Amino acid sequence: MIRLDNVSKQVGHQILFIEASAALQKGEKIGLVGPNGAGKTTLFRMISGRETPDEGQVSLDRGISIGYFSQDVGEMSGRSAVAEVMDGAGPVSVVAAELRELEAAMADPDKADEMDDIIARYGEVQHQFEELDGYALDGRAREALAGLGFSQEMMDGDVGKLSGGWKMRVALARILLMRPDVMLLDEPSNHLDLESLIWLEQFLKGYEGALLMTSHDREFTNRIINKVVEIDAGQLTTYSGNYESTNSSARSPTSSSRLSSSGSRQCSPRRSSSSSASRRAPRTQPRCRAGSRNSTRSSGSSRRGDAKRWRSNSSRRRARARTSSA
Ligand SMILES: Nc1ncnc2c1ncn2[C@@H]1O[C@H](COP(=O)(O)OP(=O)(O)OP(=O)(O)O)[C@@H](O)[C@H]1O
Numbered sequence: 021m022i023r024l025d026n027v028s029k030q031v032g033h034q035i036l037f038i039e040a041s042a043a044l045q046k047g048e049k050i051g052l053v054g055p056n057g058a059g060k061t062t063l064f065r066m067i068s069g070r071e072t073p074d075e076g077q078v079s080l081d082r083g084i085s086i087g088y089f090s091q092d093v094g095e096m097s098g099r100s101a102v103a104e105v106m107d108g109a110g111p112v113s114v115v116a117a118e119l120r121e122l123e124a125a126m127a128d129p130d131k132a133d134e135m136d137d138i139i140a141r142y143g144e145v146q147h148q149f150e151e152l153d154g155y156a157l158d159g160r161a162r163e164a165l166a167g168l169g170f171s172q173e174m175m176d177g178d179v180g181k182l183s184g185g186w187k188m189r190v191a192l193a194r195i196l197l198m199r200p201d202v203m204l205l206d207e208p209s210n211h212l213d214l215e216s217l218i219w220l221e222q223f224l225k226g227y228e229g230a231l232l233m234t235s236h237d238r239e240f241t242n243r244i245i246n247k248v249v250e251i252d253a254g255q256l257t258t259y260s261g262n263y264e265s266t267n268s269s270a271r272s273p274t275s276s277s278r279l280s281s282s283g284s285r286q287c288s289p290r291r292s293s294s295s296s297a298s299r300r301a302p303r304t305q306p307r308c309r310a311g312s313r314n315s316t317r318s319s320g321s322s323r324r325g326d327a328k329r330w331r332s333n334s335s336r337r338r339a340r341a342r343t344s345s346a
């Protein structure tokens with residue numbers, strides 16, 4: 021559904037990707053991992069079209085829908101949280117908004133003279149709303165908000181009065197309601213309490229679309245994903261399985277690396293273990309390095325320096341991971 025082919029990207033003086041390749045297939049649930057500042061958000065932004073790669077290509081299957089949740093929720097005000105969530109679901113939200121306006125008008129004594137017209141229009145709009153399955157959508161929006169910890173009052177109150185953390189939950193509920201073909205979730209677990217986190221985990225487990233997600237909550241991620249893509253040394257390495265299954269596959273020395281059809285590196289992972297109480301993002305120890313296509317590097321000195329720095333950072337992380345698993 022989504023392919024990154026030999027993508028290179030520099031932001032400011034920092035080279036984030038060097039001819040990196042990966043693919044997201046239908047129904048896959050992928051955990052995107054990498055240290056702070058590795059380029060996870062940048063990768064989401066490139067896939068969602070908010071940024072373009074300097075070189076290489078990000079290609080999406082024709083007609084697929086993408087829902088992107090980021091930490092940057094933007095402005096929200098002037099309507100209820102439910103209306104804001106339903107807005108993500110497309111035309112039905114416009115109809116829902118008119119329905120609410122008409123309901124308010126019907127209760128307004130100043131509009132008694134116009135009541136016949138209002139009631140006639142209400143009938144039409146209500147019919148449209150039913151045709152678009154609006155009542156079910158309203159119920160689903162409320163279900164998502166309740167799952168993420170909203171009370172009825174908060175759902176129906178002005179979204180603009182909510183704190184940043186609650187607005188973040190509204191933005192997340194909006195993507196969940198949208199049920200796109202691909203969800204891109206950048207730190208969805210931030211700002212969530214344990215109960216909401218459990219609800220979100222169940223939702224994502226049952227979600228039939230594809231998922232690319234990054235989260236500092238290792239255990240949460242681990243229970244949802246079936247693949248890992250690691251950003252390391254400006255490269256993307258793909259591992260099958262989640263962190264737990266990668267632990268068991270570490271016992272199988274026959275696992276080998278190969279290049280996928282997209283040119284991405286497919287590795288059998290060796291996962292560094294750490295305390296089960298740890299809720300940090302995983303650290304990975306790839307067993308394989310780039311295949312032929314990806315092993316090409318720019319000869320530019322700044323790139324070389326950057327890649328070298330990346331590699332040394334990576335070694336440090338692995339050393340730390342080894343220490344923590346000892
Ligand atoms: N618009 C920008 N201008 C300059 N530098 C930027 C810009 N956007 C991102 N960066 C830098 O690019 C690097 C990668 O940023 P990005 O947000 O993609 O990393 P990340 O992996 O998501 O990090 P985190 O784990 O902290 O969320 C960081 O060093 C960041 O400071």
Ligand SMILES: [Mg+2]
Pocket residue numbers: 060061062206
């Ligand atoms: Mg980020």
